[in-house]
Amino acid sequence: IKAGLPVLHGYFRxxxxxxxxxxxxxxxxxxxEYDQVAVNLIKDGGQQLAVIQYIDETRPGPRLLPADPKxxxxxxxxxxxxxxxxxxxxxxxxxxxxxxxxxxxAQHFINRGFQALEPILKQTAGKYCVGNEISMADICLxxxxxxxxxxxxxxxxxxxxKRLNETLVEIEAFKLSHPSHQPDTPADLQA
Amino acid sequence: IKAGLPVLHGYFRxxxxxxxxxxxxxxxxxxxEYDQVAVNLIKDGGQQLAVIQYIDETRPGPRLLPADPKxxxxxxxxxxxxxxxxxxxxxxxxxxxxxxxxxxxAQHFINRGFQALEPILKQTAGKYCVGNEISMADICLxxxxxxxxxxxxxxxxxxxxKRLNETLVEIEAFKLSHPSHQPDTPADLQA
Numbered sequence: 001i002k003a004g005l006p007v008l009h010g011y012f013r014x015x016x017x018x019x020x021x022x023x024x025x026x027x028x029x030x031x032x033e034y035d036q037v038a039v040n041l042i043k044d045g046g047q048q049l050a051v052i053q054y055i056d057e058t059r060p061g062p063r064l065l066p067a068d069p070k071x072x073x074x075x076x077x078x079x080x081x082x083x084x085x086x087x088x089x090x091x092x093x094x095x096x097x098x099x100x101x102x103x104x105x106a107q108h109f110i111n112r113g114f115q116a117l118e119p120i121l122k123q124t125a126g127k128y129c130v131g132n133e134i135s136m137a138d139i140c141l142x143x144x145x146x147x148x149x150x151x152x153x154x155x156x157x158x159x160x161x162k163r164l165n166e167t168l169v170e171i172e173a174f175k176l177s178h179p180s181h182q183p184d185t186p187a188d189l190q191a
Numbered sequence: 192i193k194a195g196l197p198v199l200h201g202y203f204r205x206x207x208x209x210x211x212x213x214x215x216x217x218x219x220x221x222x223x224e225y226d227q228v229a230v231n232l233i234k235d236g237g238q239q240l241a242v243i244q245y246i247d248e249t250r251p252g253p254r255l256l257p258a259d260p261k262x263x264x265x266x267x268x269x270x271x272x273x274x275x276x277x278x279x280x281x282x283x284x285x286x287x288x289x290x291x292x293x294x295x296x297a298q299h300f301i302n303r304g305f306q307a308l309e310p311i312l313k314q315t316a317g318k319y320c321v322g323n324e325i326s327m328a329d330i331c332l333x334x335x336x337x338x339x340x341x342x343x344x345x346x347x348x349x350x351x352x353k354r355l356n357e358t359l360v361e362i363e364a365f366k367l368s369h370p371s372h373q374p375d376t377p378a379d380l381q382a
Contacts, residue, residue, distance in 0.1 A: 049275075050267035058260045069249045076241035080274070084240075088279040093303075097296070105288070112284075 013150075013179050013189075015087055015143035019052075021177030022139045049083055052136050064136045074130045078120060078137035082144045086113030090147060106151040114148070114158045121160040129164055134171070142168040146179065204341075204370050204380075206278055206334035210243075212368030213330045240274055243327050255327045265321045269311060269328035273335045277304030281338060297342040305339070305349045312351040320355055325362070333359040337370065 056064045065072050088094070089109035095102040124130045129137035145165040148155055155162050168174050175181070180190055247255045256263050279285070280300035286293040315321045320328035336356040339346055346353050359365050366372070371381055 050264050050271050053267055054260060054264035057263065069245060072248065073241050073245035076244055080241050083271070084275040084279055088275055089285060094280060097299070108288070 013185075014092070015147050016091075018143040018146070018177055018179060019083075019139050021182075022142070022173055049079055049136065049140075052139065056136075062133075064134070064139065066130065066133060066135060071130050074124045075135045075137045078117070078124070078129055079140045081113065081117055081120070082137075082140040085116070086110060086144055087147070089113075090151065103151060106147075107153055110144075110148045110151060110153050111157075113144075114153070114155075114161060118158040118160055121164065125160055125164060127167060138164070138168055141165060142174055204376075205283070206338050207282075209334040209337070209368055209370060210274075210330050212373075213333070213364055240270055240327065240331075243330065247327075253325075255325070255330065257321065257324060257326060262321050265315045266326045266328045269308070269315070269320055270331045272304065272308055272311070273328075273331040276307070277301060277335055278338070280304075281342065294342060297338075298344050301335075301339045301342060301344050302348075304335075305344070305346075305352055309349040309351055312355065316351055316355060318358060329355070329359055332356065333365055 052064055065075055086109060090106040095106060098105045121129060126132040128134050129141055141161070142165055145155060145161060155165070169178070179185060243255055256266055277300060281297040286297060289296045312320060317323040319325050320332055332352070333356055336346060336352060346356070360369070370376060
């Protein structure tokens with residue numbers, strides 16, 4: 001840890017940490033440094049959407065929330081569906097409390113969420129989740145698909161989700177931030 | 192149901208529905224009608240924060256997200272902590288799967304969330320969650336405290352949360368939208 005540089009708290013396999021890393025990579029590519037508010041937001045429990053929207057509103061460069069109000073609402077709806085409707089139900093703290101049944105539990109809630117998400121994305125998606133510009137929704141989607149795969153959900157049931165994810169994981173900011181490439185990734189999980 | 196009027200799907204006791212009703216009451220007081228995008232957002236799975244932010248960005252009147260970027264980030268952080276970090280873990284679908292242990296489960300995750308929320312609110316709160324203007328964070332807080340009370344969490348452990356909630360439940364938009372005053376509230380739960 002270098003003195004004076006913000007510390008990004010995280011865990012290689014956490015989809016929340018990955019969301020923040022994708023955001024961070026995107027902003028790093030634009031030459032933007034984090035400020036103290038962003039770091040505090042990250043420290044105070046990983047409220048990733050707040051961090052992403054804060055940086056989006058205060059810094060120049062490509063928007064992670066589109067300018068058009070309807071498209072913005074779609075981005076937020078998709079992001080919320082993942083960040084409130086799926087991810088919290090399969091995070092580490094919950095699965096630890098569930099115990100032996102945790103794989104079935106995670107599959108149940110991811111499938112339930114993807115069944116709601118697939119028809120929405122079918123309507124909103126272009127190359128990315130909402131139209132042809134990358135957005136906060138894409139930052140939420142790829143880590144959630146990674147989790148689905150970890151929990152052996154058949155993502156092929158959701159053709160739009162599958163197709164979008166295949167596009168996203170080829171993007172440099174998503175690759176660099178992938179759980180298989182982090183300083184704390186165990187050797188056997190490195191890609 | 193009157194022909195041509197948007198239908199608000201909801202359930203009297205759902206804290207998600209209550210969030211939307213508070214937003215709706217606030218906007219109703221300002222004489223603003225919902226449009227089709229807002230109605231679709233509500234129908235597509237209750238993505239309440241997306242609805243609230245959409246209306247806030249497209250309509251005149253008092254802001255539910257403050258103009259100052261730091262205050263906006265604080266509002267979103269608090270809202271996300273509740274809407275992603277607490278509510279999803281104690282909603283109906285999860286508790287139905289938990290079965291007999293559901294009261295202890297709900298208490299565990301509400302206490303865990305309130306322990307994270309209390310010190311944040313201690314720093315950000317004035318009369319309301321963030322300073323002295325009502326915001327989306329307040330719309331998230333009051334329904335979550337109502338849920339905490341339903342699950343017999345001792346809210347007195349969290350003096351800032353308790354004090355803010357006491358202020359909020361006296362506000363007309365929160366009173367009118369309260370679960371005890373809805374068309375589908377059973378007689379024995381009406382206030």
